[in-house]
Amino acid sequence: MDFKQAYSADNLMFLLEGFGMTLRLALLAIVLSFIVGLLVGVVCYARIPIVSKLLGLLVEMVRNLPLLLIIFFARYGLPEFGIQLNLFWAAILALTVFEAAMIAEIVRSGLRSVDRGLVEASRASGLGAVQTLRHVVLPIGLRRMVPPLVSQFISLLKDTSLTVIISLAELTHNANIIMGQNINIVMPTLLLVAALYFVVNYALSLAARRLEVRRHA
Known part of the structure; x- marks a missing residue:
């Protein structure tokens, strides 16, 4: 294993650029999917005639599709309908739709x-x-949702690696390019990529635990 070559200044900078893209992708997708998911979830809970059932059916359809398929559709399917998105926004759309469900x-x-x-x-x-929904149900329900929501956000961050399939320059994509230089730097590169993912996901887990402790305090 050649740690010196793997962790050269150029390689580290290239990995950090990919990591920055991963974080931007994850952060925007988290915000958008939470907003959309919250609205859809409230409507489904409210049991509005026809609307709730249609949204519920749509949610079930999306939840039972592979995320890779949705990414492919956002990148290569939408142009068939005249909707052209660049790599970043195609990835954002796919992640938002899947995670919102x-x-x-x-x-x-x-x-x-x-x-x-x-x-x-x-x-x-x-x-x-x-008023009951706003002042009673939502405040109590949202506190109970913190652990599963954080788990879903962690999954979303990890799912950003799937966008490598459409060649988005995120962390996994850039790591693949670096590992293609020399077989001896594959393991050091993978270790660093794993560490970067771990640090962010562990921080989210710690934040969730603190919120859970405060909720029971």
Whole structure:
């Protein structure tokens, strides 16, 4: 194993550029998928006639598709319909759609976990359906969703590596290019890539644990 060549200044800079792309991709996809997933999950929970069922069906369809297929569709399928996206935005769209479906189910389940007695008590006290959702169900449900949401965000960060299939210059893509230089630098490069993923994911896990401790405090 040649650690000296693997960790040369040029290779490290190239890996860090890819890591920066991975973080930007993950951060934007997390924000967008959370917003979309929260809205869809609330609508599914609210059981609005027709709309909730259609969204629920769409969520189930997306959740049961491979993410790779969605990435391929965003990159190569959408142009057939006249929608042209560059590599970055094709990846963002694919990740957002897939992760939003997962988050929507987490939100729906979290809201339904709220004690029915609390909902009925709120309605009996004069709160409307929307007020009950906003002031009672959502605050309680969101606190309960923290662990599964963070787990999903960690999965999203790891899923960004799948965008290598469309040649987006993220961490895994750049690592593959470096490893193609010399077989002796494959293992050192993989170790560094694993360490970078671990640091970010572990930080998210620690943040989730602290939030969980505060919730029970």
